[in-house]
Amino acid sequence: MTGDGTPAAPGPVPQRLLAAATRLFADRGFDRTSVQDIVEAAGVTKGALYHYFGSKDDLLHEIYSRLLRLQQERLDASADADAPVEERLRDAAADVVVTTVENLDDAMIFFRSMHQLSxxxxxxxxxERRRYHERFRALIEEGQRSGVFRSDTPADLVVDYHFGSIHHLGTWYRPDGPLTARQVADHLADLLLRALRP
Structure with a gap:
């Protein structure tokens, strides 16, 4: 049972702690959520939390890291695919939008709370983020070297342009709104490619 009398979510303790922390950080904010709040919501002891995560900081870091790990795996798969560079970049550009929208609480918690990490x-x-951005930028640079993409705009600026749009998704995207995650992803990926075409 959780602190409010509802049953704790089933499953392994680390996943229960992450689910509880994600929900609480999204609802209350990182700084207004105590370790006690998290363990009560997860239906575990403080000892269990400290066994799997050294601190509330570690929980916040893991919430973001699990999303970034997923995105890195998918970017690596797109970048390594046997396809034209334009297609690989479009797949990567759309995928990071879809995975961000599908994990919007995780992403927004992180963007709001990163400054509170040690x-x-x-x-x-x-x-971790630099590794992701460098792999993404490498696709742009590959296309620029081969003449598929225009080279008068620095690749770093193109990366910042795309990820700036993604970082603002939490301010306007609504799952019950007029656009699906895939539609938003397609629009943003197409905007990126239009900006890069000679």
Whole structure:
């Protein structure tokens, strides 16, 4: 049972803790959620939380890292595919939108709360994000070198343009709105490619 008398979600303890933390961070904010709130919602003890996660910081980091791991795996698969660079970039550009929308709570929690991570964790997250962005940028640079994409706009600026749009999804996207995640992804990927075509 959780603190409010509802049954705790079934499943392995780490997943229950992550699910409870995600829900609470989304509803209340990271700083207004205590460790006690999380363990009560997950139906576990503080000892269990500290066994799997060293701190509330570690929970926040894992919420973001699991999304980034998924996105990195999918980007690597798109980038390594045997297809023209334009198709690989479009797949990657659309996929990061879809996976962000499908995990919007995780993404928004992170963007709102990253500054509350310890300096060491912030450094780790920046390194993880840099690896993703560098792989994405490499696709753009490949297309620029081969003449498929225009080369007068720096690849870094193109990456910032696309990811800036993604970081704002939480301010306007609604699952019950007029556009599906896939439609938003297709529009943003097409905008990116139109900006890159000679």
């Amino acid at each position: 300096p060491e964790k912030q450094k780790q997250v920046r390194a």
